[in-house]
Amino acid sequence: MQFADRLNNVETSAIRELFKLLGKPGIISFAGGFPDSAMFDVDGIREASQRALAEEPGGALQYGATEGYEPLREQLSAFMAAKGAKDVAPGQLIVTTGSQQALDLLGKTMIGPGDKVIVEGPTFLATIQCFRLYGADLVSAPIDGQGVKTDELERLIAEHRPKLVYLIPTFGNPSGAMLSLERRRKVLELAVKYQTLIVEDDPYGDLYFGEAPPPSLLALSPQVPGSRELLAHCGSLSKVLSPGLRVGWLVAPPELLAKATMCKQFSDAHTSTFAQATAAQYLKAGRMPGTLAHVRAVYAERAQAMGDALRRELGAAVEFVQPQGGLFVWARLTGANGAVADGDVLAKRAIDKGVAFVPGAPFFCANPDRATLRLSFATAGVDKIREGVARLGQAVA
Amino acid sequence: MQFADRLNNVETSAIRELFKLLGKPGIISFAGGFPDSAMFDVDGIREASQRALAEEPGGALQYGATEGYEPLREQLSAFMAAKGAKDVAPGQLIVTTGSQQALDLLGKTMIGPGDKVIVEGPTFLATIQCFRLYGADLVSAPIDGQGVKTDELERLIAEHRPKLVYLIPTFGNPSGAMLSLERRRKVLELAVKYQTLIVEDDPYGDLYFGEAPPPSLLALSPQVPGSRELLAHCGSLSKVLSPGLRVGWLVAPPELLAKATMCKQFSDAHTSTFAQATAAQYLKAGRMPGTLAHVRAVYAERAQAMGDALRRELGAAVEFVQPQGGLFVWARLTGANGAVADGDVLAKRAIDKGVAFVPGAPFFCANPDRATLRLSFATAGVDKIREGVARLGQAVA
Known part of the structure; x- marks a missing residue:
């Protein structure tokens, strides 16, 4: 079958391949881009x-x-x-x-x-x-x-x-x-x-x-x-x-x-x-104002927990701006003290340690910065966030 | 603003223009392509x-x-x-x-x-x-x-x-x-x-x-x-x-x-x-088998009523195959005895008489048959169908 030429412009995303690994038992995922189902009204x-x-x-x-x-x-x-x-x-x-x-x-x-x-x-x-x-x-x-x-x-x-x-x-x-x-x-x-x-x-x-x-x-x-x-x-x-x-x-x-x-x-x-x-x-x-107030409070706490944990567990190995909203921490691996400096490499090591995130390179349409990663704080509770970031700390070392 | 070239391939449909006329009070419409809301379960x-x-x-x-x-x-x-x-x-x-x-x-x-x-x-x-x-x-x-x-x-x-x-x-x-x-x-x-x-x-x-x-x-x-x-x-x-x-x-x-x-x-x-x-x-x-049985029975009665009324009211002015299913009668104007033979002309005259349908020409991607029309029997009850076809009979004469 001869498909339209426009399909040649896109490829199956590397992220989709990563998502297949998320079924692994016990994994803590910061990979998703979605809100927490538990917060639906x-x-x-x-x-x-x-x-x-x-x-x-x-x-x-x-x-x-x-x-x-x-x-x-x-x-x-x-x-x-x-x-x-x-x-x-x-x-x-x-x-x-x-x-x-x-x-x-x-x-x-x-x-x-x-x-x-x-x-x-x-x-x-x-x-x-x-x-x-x-x-x-x-x-x-x-x-x-x-x-x-x-x-x-x-x-x-x-x-x-x-x-x-x-x-x-x-x-x-x-x-x-x-x-x-x-x-x-x-x-x-x-x-x-x-x-x-x-x-x-x-x-x-x-x-x-x-x-x-x-x-x-x-x-x-x-x-x-x-x-x-x-x-x-x-x-x-x-x-x-x-x-x-x-x-x-x-x-x-x-x-x-x-x-x-x-x-x-x-x-x-x-x-x-x-x-x-x-x-x-x-x-x-x-009902929307109440829903928004609830969602903001929960995500704010989780964002804070993730930022704190990243500073504590990864220290100089990452740099990031503490998010003031949204669902994501966008971080950059510095390679300090011999830590992993490639998002793809870290993603694979992280899966082995039981934590998932999305490497940042696919989000660039050109000249990807391979040291970047996206971490969602939206779907895991505070305890899971701390545990997951601790695992990430082990993976990056 | 410069739009994509692909938009040059399509035009706003003549049917949409016709639909604007449907708001006229008292009009009986055979124009829609949708099921009867009254039958929703x-x-x-x-x-x-x-x-x-x-x-x-x-x-x-x-x-x-x-x-x-x-x-x-x-x-x-x-x-x-x-x-x-x-x-x-x-x-x-x-x-x-x-x-x-x-x-x-x-x-x-x-x-x-x-x-x-x-x-x-x-x-x-x-x-x-x-x-x-x-x-x-x-x-x-x-x-x-x-x-x-x-x-x-x-x-x-x-x-x-x-x-x-x-x-x-x-x-x-x-x-x-x-x-x-x-x-x-x-x-x-x-x-x-x-x-x-x-x-x-x-x-x-x-x-x-x-x-x-x-x-x-x-x-x-x-x-x-x-x-x-x-x-x-x-x-x-x-x-x-x-x-x-x-x-x-x-x-x-x-x-x-x-x-x-x-x-x-x-x-x-x-x-x-x-x-x-x-x-x-x-x-x-x-519930689907019961829903289907109900819908079939109602549409069957309406299709029969429309076919009977067309034969009675328009006689030799139209030819059509009595539908065995679906939502539509597809008819062709014969022009017999000086009756209207153009779907567009009839559509305008029909609106004046208080009944609407869709002329057939736009449904052809090439070489339209301008004598054709599409009549939906789905949304009007039997009495309305008889009345609407009677009006159509006046419009075609």
């Missing part, structure tokens, strides 16, 4: 689904508009307003099947073979693969603890004139980095200066541990005239409520949103109305 | 969703495997076995976000710019658009009341050497046609003879009114050695249980299924596990 979701079926069974079970279930669009508009993006009308967003589909629709709508796309180095692995399937030629923009370096970004935009720039400004995956307010403004100014579409992926912005992060690019865009017309924003309920609902959304300028909607019509017609109606009822019931 | 779905959340809340709400929720794959395997496809193991199918996504994944996996794809003339509109977005050059194979004409199909396969042949063998949309057993065998033989992938789209096969239709191509494939390796089959719960769940599935040879799964990973990660777990519980509870 099952009662709240049950009640929401019951109300959805009781109040409007036809709406919850019939075909729906490709743009999304109207009551959910209204709730999402209000949800974003509460986070500072006050002027996103329900008609300015479409509901997507997880924010992964928002990325796919942006790829389908915007990217053709050979088109340049700038992403952070490192960035979300599934974005790299998703965009490459549409033929993107990816360019890697360097980051530090304050997110993407905007001077480097400007140089790359000017050189490559990309179709779009993809950023996770708040608690990036895998970097955990938070783009500073100053750099956020600069990114929006670059959008206008070079008339370049910016895609803000924001699944983690609600998961902050102390102070709230700076406004999202979306919330900030009214301060930079012309930038909203060059900004797409991807949101998701997956990390804060439930990934299984597969409810994400895309905010975009009108013409782009219309094209993405047309593409969605032929991708899956619409997102599950049953899931959408359930999410709408959940948001309407006002 | 709301109680059964409510119970299934409750059990899903009670028995395995983590499974229903967490990220899941891209291939699908394992208990649902098992239930779908059993569901297909009960319909004659006895040897489809759970691992030989993946769950998709409606069967629309199965089509999209086949497009993404198989079709590149300029690739030839054969479809029936007429065929499902969203398939035409979906495949064109991947650059397909579509070729139209003629049909009659017995489905695609296999002698013509063979000539077209030999001439065009297509990437795939897409068929709706059982109660086609829009044609309502049922491919005969003899032609089904022939299609499978052509797959082997020309080593051409056949895609069987089968959302309507369970909606028969009298005798069960011939076995699906999938069920028949063991009788034609080598054909299973060249057959993809798309199934759906949308027409028989609920479109809002967005649960479809794709059966395909192993290598194709693996590639489609990789594409799905970057399209939407996985189908809503909440919807999948609900569907699995519904099937497990054994």
Whole structure:
């Protein structure tokens, strides 16, 4: 069978191979990129689904508009307003099947073979693969603890004139980095200066541990005239409520949103109305603030425990910025005192010691930093985190 | 903003424009392609969703495997076995976000710019658009009341050497046609003879009114050695249980299924596990046979009422084959005695008389037959059907 040429642009991920090893008994995993099932508000979701079926069974079970279930669009508009993006009308967003589909629709709508796309180095692995399937030629923009370096970004935009720039400004995956307010403004100014579409992926912005992060690019865009017309924003309920609902959304300028909607019509017609109606009822019931407070408190404790344990158990063998939100610690092996300095090597040794994580190299679209690793603190309790990091300390020595 | 070139291959559908007129008060609509909301088994779905959340809340709400929720794959395997496809193991199918996504994944996996794809003339509109977005050059194979004409199909396969042949063998949309057993065998033989992938789209096969239709191509494939390796089959719960769940599935040879799964990973990660777990519980509870019997009986009565009314009210002005299943009457205007002979013209006149349907021309990828129309008998009750067809009789005169 002769497959489409676009499949030559992607490969089965090294991470998937690693995940096969996770079934080993007794292993402590920091490898996942998902929230803790134990924190799902099952009662709240049950009640929401019951109300959805009781109040409007036809709406919850019939075909729906490709743009999304109207009551959910209204709730999402209000949800974003509460986070500072006050002027996103329900008609300015479409509901997507997880924010992964928002990325796919942006790829389908915007990217053709050979088109340049700038992403952070490192960035979300599934974005790299998703965009490459549409033929993107990816360019890697360097980051530090304050997110993407905007001077480097400007140089790359000017050189490559990309179709779009993809950023996770708040608690990036895998970097955990938070783009500073100053750099956020600069990114929006670059959008206008070079008339370049910016895609803000924001699944983690609600998961902050102390102070709230700076406004999202979306919330900030009214301060930079012309930038909203060059900004797409991807949101998701997956990390804060439930990934299984597969409810994400895309905010975009009108013409782009219309094209993405047309593409969605032929991708899956619409997102599950049953899931959408359930999410709408959940948001309407006002349970989200309590859920967020709970999730933030638990992850904050775990992040602290992991940071403390890394400093205690690995000492000079790693360097990292203590995360202020999100799900991940992004660390770099220093090789100090003869410790392991290669993420792949450490990953294999760690499995032998009974702990798993994801090496950082696959998150780079080019020039991987092989000394990096991503550690999720989301799914293991504090005791397991301490035990797992202790095992990691043995593996690195 | 510079969109991807692939968007130039599709246009906003004329049908969408028509649908905007459906809000007119008092209009009777035969235009939809969806089941009747009044027939949804709301109680059964409510119970299934409750059990899903009670028995395995983590499974229903967490990220899941891209291939699908394992208990649902098992239930779908059993569901297909009960319909004659006895040897489809759970691992030989993946769950998709409606069967629309199965089509999209086949497009993404198989079709590149300029690739030839054969479809029936007429065929499902969203398939035409979906495949064109991947650059397909579509070729139209003629049909009659017995489905695609296999002698013509063979000539077209030999001439065009297509990437795939897409068929709706059982109660086609829009044609309502049922491919005969003899032609089904022939299609499978052509797959082997020309080593051409056949895609069987089968959302309507369970909606028969009298005798069960011939076995699906999938069920028949063991009788034609080598054909299973060249057959993809798309199934759906949308027409028989609920479109809002967005649960479809794709059966395909192993290598194709693996590639489609990789594409799905970057399209939407996985189908809503909440919807999948609900569907699995519904099937497990054994309610489907009763639901199908009910739906068949209601649609059979409506199909009969529509056929009778068309003969009575429009007489020689139309010709059609009385449907034996599915949701549609596919009719052709004869122009007899000076009656309207153009589907577009009639559609506009019909709206003025208070009845809506979809003209047939857009369902052809080439050489549209402008005298055709599609009438759905699914969503209006018998009295409304009689009244609507009477209005149509006034419009055609």
